[in-house]
Amino acid sequence: MELLSNLGLGFSVALTPLSLFLAVVGCFMGTIIGALPGLGPSNGVAILIPLSFSLGLDATSALVLLTSVYYGAMYGGRISSILLNIPGDEPALMTTLDGYPMAKAGRAGDALVLSGVASFVGGFFATIGLMVLAPLLARAAYFFGPSEYFALYLLAFTTLGGITSKNQAKALIAACIGLGIAMIGLDNTTGMPRFTFGNLHLMDGVDFLVAIVGLFAIAEVFFFIESHGLNSAIGVKVDKVTIPLRDIIKSGWTMARSTVIGFLAGVLPGAGASLGSFMAYAAEKSIAGPSGSFGKGDPRGIAAPEAGNNAAAAGALVPMLTLGVPGSGTTAVLLALLMTLNITPGPTLFADKPEVVWGLIASLFIANVVLLIMNVPMVKIFVKILSVPAWVLLPGVTMISFVGIYSLTGSYFDLLLMIAFGAAGYFLRKLEVPTVPIIMGILLGGHMEDSLRRSMVISGGDWTHLFNSSISIGLWVAAIGGLVAPLFLRRLVKRPVPHAMDLED
Amino acid sequence: MASDRIFGLVVIAVALAFIASALAMQTSFLTDPVGSKTFPLIIGGVALLASFVVVLKPDADPVWPGVETFLRLGFALSVLIGYAYALKPMGFLIPTAIAAGVLSYQITPRRGPALLTGLGLSGGLYVLFKFGLGLGLVGLPKAIFG
Structure with a gap:
């Protein structure tokens, strides 16, 4: 009953005309952002944060807008996977495997509708899962002291490095780069400047929005210049859009199973939507066995990754909201948004600001319904928008990024810093160094150090205090396991990767 | 390696x-x-x-672009840096048109479309930001109007 009354509170916040309007706008923009190759949920949300902030939206409205963009981008990613054989973002990678063959066989419309429905099923039911699980986890999080939080942050970094990246050492380096950048500025505890080299601009530290927009959006421009904006022509035709009922019914169980798998993958800190769609696809492929035509346009091969990645998108919000530890690149960006709005995620968020949490959950339900409507009957509009050429799109993205950061701080120094992050992002991604741990490091570095120092203040400098409870020991074991286990598992599980893609989810 | x-x-x-x-x-x-x-x-x-x-234990080398592409990337980088410095004294419209046009030309080297992209983005985004979203952008250099 408590759940229902909370949800009622949420809907009373989310059903105001302004929120509904923002949800529709957010879903629309998100679908476009997701559909355009090269722009994923992380860079989409990243370039919109400074703008929504300078628009003066209140916390709930900004959250509604940007989570709608987040969900929209998860839906939209599949459009370019199916039509161009290029994933719009990394989680949509698996959808190319069966989506593009199906489209080439003349069933592009069917593939789009089926994947839209699968996205809805995954997103909707996983949001219910979020609603049930998050308050429970928030209650458990009250048992977390500074030393448990320190171990939890460690877990987020090591699983992010272990599961999602190819090279743990590089992921660790990335995390250290981020943490190191977080150390720049005044020390919270003593008030002494650190690593500022006497530069006044650096006294406040490096704004994480500058880093995010630089690494995600500006770096993308360099990639497009390198590739001459190739690969953006639609290879298949969308004739008429019908609803392939038989395929939808046939893949019902697939969607159900993939939703569960995706949600669980999303809840794991540091795993995120890419893992969700990958695991859902792999599971369905092995369940279908030789009877399936996976890889050649099997409808289940489209339903599974789409249900999986949208479920994971909701699942990734669980650790982000309850513990303040993001599960993926995009949730890291959403965490940045919350921090910009002066909202500290964590167990207290559920008690102190129920209207924010439940308004967010209600708006996720609304976003899913809006997206189903947009993505099934109106899918052709997005197909048209996909034909915006890169030579208009990318300069546009750059200019919006500049205006966003400039309107936030009004300082040319931050613009230069953003460009520097963009150039660094280009080289790092070339070298297959993941950029998400950098963002997480910048976001969480201060908190991680604070929890370490607080825990040492409590114990009077006794380092064994870090392992004083069973929760923290469990987290340490999981953290070390998360870093080491993939070394052995990698031989067992081979990722079927059709393109060399290194976009973040 | x-x-x-x-x-x-x-x-x-x-x-x-x-x-x-x-x-x-x-x-x-x-x-x-x-x-x-x-x-x-x-x-x-x-x-x-x-x-x-x-x-x-290094990984295999990535495919690096040729010298010419690196020069173009370097040029795009310097255009962005110039844009960052120009935005405040020169106002939004002129630097944006130049920077957007150059970037567009760098992605697909055709003069006409690049020119149109620069002008269109500069004007369109200015209207969108200034009047649509109500951001306090300065359009033209202050010196012109004194």
Whole structure:
């Protein structure tokens, strides 16, 4: 009953005309952002944060807008996977495997509708899962002291490095780069400047929005210049859009199973939507066995990754909201948004600001319904928008990024810093160094150090205090396991990767 | 191979500089058991270890673009830097038109579309930001209007 009354509170916040309007706008923009190759949920949300902030939206409205963009981008990613054989973002990678063959066989419309429905099923039911699980986890999080939080942050970094990246050492380096950048500025505890080299601009530290927009959006421009904006022509035709009922019914169980798998993958800190769609696809492929035509346009091969990645998108919000530890690149960006709005995620968020949490959950339900409507009957509009050429799109993205950061701080120094992050992002991604741990490091570095120092203040400098409870020991074991286990598992599980893609989810 | 080795060495150098800088940091009379230095030292240490691994076990080289592409990337970079400096004194419209046009030309080298992109984005985004979203942008250089 408590759940229902909370949800009622949420809907009373989310059903105001302004929120509904923002949800529709957010879903629309998100679908476009997701559909355009090269722009994923992380860079989409990243370039919109400074703008929504300078628009003066209140916390709930900004959250509604940007989570709608987040969900929209998860839906939209599949459009370019199916039509161009290029994933719009990394989680949509698996959808190319069966989506593009199906489209080439003349069933592009069917593939789009089926994947839209699968996205809805995954997103909707996983949001219910979020609603049930998050308050429970928030209650458990009250048992977390500074030393448990320190171990939890460690877990987020090591699983992010272990599961999602190819090279743990590089992921660790990335995390250290981020943490190191977080150390720049005044020390919270003593008030002494650190690593500022006497530069006044650096006294406040490096704004994480500058880093995010630089690494995600500006770096993308360099990639497009390198590739001459190739690969953006639609290879298949969308004739008429019908609803392939038989395929939808046939893949019902697939969607159900993939939703569960995706949600669980999303809840794991540091795993995120890419893992969700990958695991859902792999599971369905092995369940279908030789009877399936996976890889050649099997409808289940489209339903599974789409249900999986949208479920994971909701699942990734669980650790982000309850513990303040993001599960993926995009949730890291959403965490940045919350921090910009002066909202500290964590167990207290559920008690102190129920209207924010439940308004967010209600708006996720609304976003899913809006997206189903947009993505099934109106899918052709997005197909048209996909034909915006890169030579208009990318300069546009750059200019919006500049205006966003400039309107936030009004300082040319931050613009230069953003460009520097963009150039660094280009080289790092070339070298297959993941950029998400950098963002997480910048976001969480201060908190991680604070929890370490607080825990040492409590114990009077006794380092064994870090392992004083069973929760923290469990987290340490999981953290070390998360870093080491993939070394052995990698031989067992081979990722079927059709393109060399290194976009973040 | 070589790329990763160079990257690893660069990280080692930066990590050492970071550690040195942390050790040289002034401490305040207000201290806690951990102090301002310890956490940066841990970070530097982990980075050092991880970069040794990268140097010793490098991945295969990525496909680097040719010299010409690098020059174009460098040019785009300098245009962006110039844009960052120009935005305040020159107003939004003129620098944006130039920067957007140049970037467009860098992605697909055709003059006409690039010119249109520059003008269109500059005007369109100005209207959108200024009147649609109500941001306080300055359109033209202040000097013109005094």
